[in-house]
Amino acid sequence: MRPGLTLRQVDVFRAIVKFGTVTAAAAALGSSQPTLTRELLRLEATVGFQLFERRRQRLHPTARALKLYHAIEEAYSGLDKINASLLRMRAAYGEILQVSTLPTFAQSLLPEAVARLHREAPGLTIEIDNGDPRNQSPISGFNFDLGLIEGEYDDPTTEVIPLGRFRQVCLIPAGHPLASGEGPLKLQDFEDHAFVSLGPKDPYRMILDRMFDEAGVTRRLPVTMQSANAVCEMVRSGLGVSILNPLTALGYLGDRVVLRGFAQAPGFVVSALHPADRPWVDSAGRLAGHLRAVCAETQQRLQALRLS
Template identity: 25%
Template sequence: MRLRHIEIFHAIYTTGSITNAAKMLHVSQPSVSKVLSHAELQLGFNLFERVKGRLIPTDEAEMLFDEVDKIYQQMRAIKNTAENIKKSEFGAISLGVTPALGFDAIPGVIADYHRDYPNVTFDIQTLHNDAVLQALLEHKCDLAVLFSPNSMPGISTKTLSQSELVIVYPKEKFPHCPEKLTLSQVCEDEFIDISDSGPLGDMLWARIMEENIAFNASIKVQTYFIAARLVARGLGICVVDRFTAQGNLADNVAIASFDPPLTFSVSAVHLENRSLSKVIDEFLPYLSKGISST
């Protein structure tokens, strides 16, 4: 039996007549009769008998109906799922994010989105800039959110917001808690160095060279949030992105912008030759709004 045969057979069996089946399926009675005749011809036996103006299922139809009903329910599930996907009510988002956005920004974005689209599932992984291209090519993620990504062939970039590097320092160092500082004002303090920190590290290094600053750095870490936590332990000052600084605040530390500021872009990237799903298109405005407000 073809899928159309199953649909017609199920409708006649459950409604008891060709007229009712036609109404339920929004088709003409002759078309229902034609499909039924074709189904019986292919099967080699009758499915219904006419008794006093009603169609009564044959014994063969009774034996067949349970299996047909299973397929019919699956067809309905497929149709409903397709409708829900069209409405962005179902779907999946595979998202790669730079670790700093995992403290507050991305959880806040997903919470806002999830309230409106509770049936969309997420697969979230942290990525550094140097690993994002491979992750996209291997389809480990559909979309990645990074700080100041380099231009890459085959990758489309959408700027979501601007942010900045900040100085995280102990409040006892500057009790008046200035909102802006220069490197020369903190160069005598122990500097917690962050190695291999990508484009943001390059930006900081360029400012250090420009101002001819020499730091005393006896502690080197791989991760921004560890540097911020070390500052809270009184071990020096560090330079991190504002997302990390705000996500790791302590009562005894403060944050200052650079003077002049060191800004960078926060961007979403994806493969140019792979169109984004409807759910990701719906997610992007939430992403842009959430990151901009953090």
């Protein structure tokens, strides 16, 4: 079996591909042209095939060499990420809090909660990733101190922190026939109305679809969107009505959008996750407290609007 490449050989190979000549590569590596020429010969002996073709005083990598170069660059990109993370840690004045959240919470719950936390700890650095923390695992590697999800969750690898329980609400374009009236809307009120829906794999979409099917109510679905905020934008543009989580919907109240209650509204649960094997940072607990407070205040607002 042939030996693998050494780190020195990898550096030599990358430099020659990058600069195109042994002379330039040697200068970049602080070496000499004769030394690098010898190292290139040993490198090709190690890999067992030709790496470069000489044309017009330059070295051009072969097809195999380019494949090897791309594999090496992928490895170096991982190192670049490590160094970038190290730079962020050095630049941070204090603690770094990593949050992973569904996009809908990054635009509804988090801004106010983060603002409150920053008033308490102005030196804190918060890194927010818009992704589902449930897609991470001990195998792939948890990369958050606190994760925000919709629904409940049961997994021994994470600690679940309940933040709030709500009921979904109806979004109606201003001037729409369903925009006026007393009391919450019922399933039958949506018969033959244009309905802006979430994607077919969204769990809340599936719950609503089943409810309408069981009630024998037919809706028109002119537009399907992947995010709750995009659904609200479509409703605001008059493309149809919808039923969504109240946290996102409240942000559009009064902006050409009317909110009404829904008699058979499914519940909407907000939870925070903390990896069980990850040390707690003080700011994660404080952020969870602010998130719970914002949820409670939102629930009070919904009750005042008779939407809860």
